[in-house]
Amino acid sequence: MEVKADLTLDLKGLLCPMPVVKINQAIKNVPIGGIIEAYATDPGVMADIPAWCRSTGNELVTIEKQDKVIRFVVRRLK
Amino acid sequence: MALEQIAEATAMPSEREVQNRLSMVVFSGDMDRLMAAFIIATGAAASGMDVTMFFTFWGLQAIKKQTPTGRSLFGRMLGVFLKDIHGVGPSKMNFGGLGRWMFKKMMKAHNVTSLPELRQLAAELGVRMLACQMSMEVMEIRREDLIDEVQDVVGVATFLEEASRSKITLFI
DSSP states (O other), X not given: OXXXXXXXXXXXXXXXXXXXXXXXXXXXXXXXTOEEEEEEOOTTHHHHHXXXXXXXXXXXXXXXXXXXXXXXXXEOOO | OOHHHHHHHHSOHHXXXXXXXXXXXXXXXXXXXXXXXXXXXXXXXXXXXXXXXXXXXXXXXXXXXXXXXXXXXXXXXXXXXXXXXXXXXXXXXXXXXXXHHHHHHHHHHTTOOOHHHHHHHHHHTTOEEEEEHHHHHHHTOOGGGBOTTOOEEEOHHHHHHHHHTEEEEEEO
8 A cells, every 4th residue: 555654664673562662652753644654573563553553543554464574554643 | 310421420430430541560570570561561651551550579679779678687688689670580490590591681682672671661651650668668678779760659549549540450
């Protein structure tokens, strides 16, 4: 899915709880409606980023695994 | 009065006031359990929850400075064996410190955030760290023996008040 990201995050190599902590810090740096694109390698991200989006009320635009890298896109809603 | 209003007015205070909070008792001073406690605390704070950690008994080692503690003979003897967050060992397979060394090596190799870093992160994310007054008295640990990030020294009633309006309560 093609989106224009306001911020791109490299979370590769980070393990729980750091991907969630980093996305939580980063989301404050984009405006409401803004887009963060991130790349991670922790397989736990596949479950945790959707859960984080549900807990915080932000939108998971896409999450996909390509080889070992997981790419996800989050839109800030509040 | 609408039915919902009646239900609201007659609800127990605890049912009315449950907030997006996590309250945790940290009883254990084991490295592995403390890892779990701080990972849950930082993860919850990063998910928008208000998090409070109550450190009691062996858990006080997680918020203790490296300084020796104790006044009486027994207190000082205990103080010799109390660790700080850098010195705590795993609950299984510590083998007199070998296990701690091995776990630290393995966690570093896998790029897991270390226990002291997790505690620092918790403080930065606004996790409230409270210490248990009674266990501090028994173990002869003074406020000055605890790290500055500890916000307050409290008792059971404070924990219960917090816990009663928390979505999640844990005992670790």
